[in-house]
Amino acid sequence: MLLFPLRLHWVLYALKSAMTYRQFFSLAPRSLQHLMILLLPLSFMASAEDASFEEGMQYQEARKIVVLDDGSTGSRVVSFLFGRNYNHEEFRLIKQSPMHEASSLSLKHGGITDKSAQLIANLLKEENCGVNCKSSFFLGATAGKRTDKENAKKVFGEIRKKLEHFGVDGSKYDIEMKVLDGSMEGAYNWLGVNYIYGKLDNPEESYGIVELGGSSTQVAVSLKSEIDTDNIKLFNKSFSLEKIDDKALLFFEHGLIQKNVNKVMAESKLGFGLKKAYKNYKEKFKNDSPCEGWSKGRFETANYFECQQAMDSLFPKEDDDKYGKRVFWRSGDRVYSWEMPDTYYLSGYFYDYTVHMGLRSHLTLWQFEMAAYYSCEHHSLSYLDLMLNRNEMDDGVNLFSFFEKSLSQPVVPRVVTKASDFKYSGSIQNIERDKNCGTLTYMVSLLKHFGIQRYHNLVIVKSFVQNGKPHPATWTPGYAYAKANDYEIKNKITINTLHQDKKVADQDVPEAATLNPSGIIINKPIEEDISYYMQP
Known part of the structure; x- marks a missing residue:
């Protein structure tokens, strides 16, 4: 009986009553107000039924976004729930569903398996969103x-039919299917990490991202200082003949009351994902495999510097430009590396071959390069074969236990994704x-190609x-955040050589290298430095 006022509030809320909690509380007698405050904790312990209220029910308005991410190595379904208490505030991420992984989408099984289609339908239909909720x-x-x-459009059509069979159609839900440009994929990744860690409103402290997939790789950054974007031009001389690049300067407008703008420079390179790049390497070096220690018909210990030269050769030459790759320009002045973020989050295959195998999660690019050097000395095919013959093969995942001892103690403790988090x-x-x-x-060569310097901080995450x-x-997460808040994303400048229907306007390009979201200088490792560092 004592809990009746609080139960009444929840009933009114569930029925979309115009009476808000504040109105209800203010109209109650003062003695009842005091009693409600005292009994509020008990109201959530009174019964299992009370405790089972879904989190979305606690918000005036909620939005659920179910996302199907279809990549080259598989597909993933995940649901995000956002909520807000007042009309003039952002939707904030409340919770996320477990991830369902499946094979890449194809025309087999009607574009998508029945299991995945049923999962999507269940996530959209679940009554855990509150009474004032939109699902998409x-x-x-x-x-x-x-x-x-063209094939993607056919797959999308089959998926729409399959989803309609399970009760998911455009009359009930906001449904959208599209092929994401690589630059947009990188920009959403950037938006996600900076939203989650609260860095969107401070460009000086924002994080950059590098994502390494199976077929493509993305980088996205926001420069520390304000730039005159009206004077930025894309350098198209070297890349106009290639079919691999997708670069864009994107404006993320966020904030409901006063619009804030994040200017994100994103680039994607198709064919430079790990699987594609390694395949290209194997084809190019079919007779000799410097990274495996195979040379002139016999196995030797792999040489890091020969391996690095081989991996560097996979990247296009930039017209012998001493400053390395040039992508963005601005009024004749080049922006140096200190304009780039201090910290980069590396995801995708980065984690699987490093932290999962015993390397620390927080590194500088210099330490990453040392790890690659160590790996060639101790993890190449010839070395592993030798250890196997000697019955000295390690029996655990940690391949970097001895290397870790050679590094100074980490400032930040090693962070590993727990089994329950996967x-x-x-x-x-x-x-x-x-x-x-x-x-x-290859990862080191890729990071240098994107302009990341040896002193930059790297956080390797799953x-x-x-x-x-x-x-x-x-x-x-970045897409869901933008979708929940209806944020406008503008494409200021773009070049996409993947699609013939996109034409790049002729632009006057200055002769000196300037603004480069992926970096200006590609440093080459100094053999003497590495050799000295690895001395016992």
């Missing part, structure tokens, strides 16, 4: 579908241990963890 579904296809948009952030990808030397060396809750380190 978004299918974003990435690198696996970018080169074949259901929210995705499982470990297949690891080929004999390719560890080449894989780490998930973005905030308040003990893991979220997938992909583009999906």
Whole structure:
């Protein structure tokens, strides 16, 4: 009986009563107000039924976004629930569902398996969103579908039919399916990590991201200082003949009362994901495999510097430009590396071959390069074969235990994704241990190609963890956040050589290298420094 006032409030709330909690509380006698405050904790312990109220019920308005991420190595379904208490505030992320992983979408099984279609239908229909809730579904296809948009359209059509069979159609839900441009995939990834860690309103402290998939790789940054974006031009001389690049300067407008603008420079390179790049390396070096220690018909210990030269050769030459790759320009002045973020979150295959195998989660690029050097000395195919013959093969995942001892004590404790967290952030990808030397060396070459300097901080993650809750380190949280708040995303400048229907306007390009979201200078490792560092 004493809990009746509080129960009455929940009933009124569930029935969309115009009486808000504040109105109800203010109209109650003062003695009853005091009693309600004292009994408020008890109201949530009175019965299992009271405790089972879903989190979305506590918000005036909620939005649920179910996202299907279709990549080259598989597909992932995840649901995000956002809520807000007042009309003039942002929708904030409340919770996320466990992730369901499946094979990449294809015309087989009607575009999508019955299991995945049923899961999507259940996530959209679940009555855990509150009475004032909107649900939407978004299918974003990435690198696996970018080169074949016509086939992607057929797959989308079959998926729509399958979803309608399970009760999901446009009359009930907001449904959208599209192939994401690589730059947009990178920008959403950037938006996700900076939203989760509260960095959107401070460009000086924002994080950059580098995501390494199976077929493509993305980088996205927001420069520290304000720039005159009207004077930015894209350098198209070297890249106009290539079919691999997608670059954009995107404006994320966020904030409901006073619009804030984040200017994000994003780039994607198709064919430079780990699997594609390693395949290209194997084809190019079919007779000799410097990263595996195979040379002139016999096995030797892999040489890091020969491996690095091989991996560097996969990237296009930039017209012998001493400053390295040039992408963005601004009025004749080049922006130096200190304009780039200090910290980068590395996701995708980065985690699987490093932290999962015993490397610390917080590194500088210099330490990452040392790890690649160590890996070539101790993890190449020839070395592992030798250890196997000697019965000295390690029996655990940690391949970097001895290397870790050579580094100074980490300032930040090593962070590993717990087994229980993988259901929210995705499982470990297949690891080929004999390719560890080449894989780490390629990762170092890739990071340098994107302009990341040796002193930059790298955080290698499988998930973005905030308040003990893991979220997938992909583009999906950023997309869901933007979708929930109806944020406008403008594409200021773009070049996409993947699609013939996109034409790049002729622009006057200055002769000196200037603004580069992926970096200006590609540093080459100094052999003497590395050799000295690795001395016992």
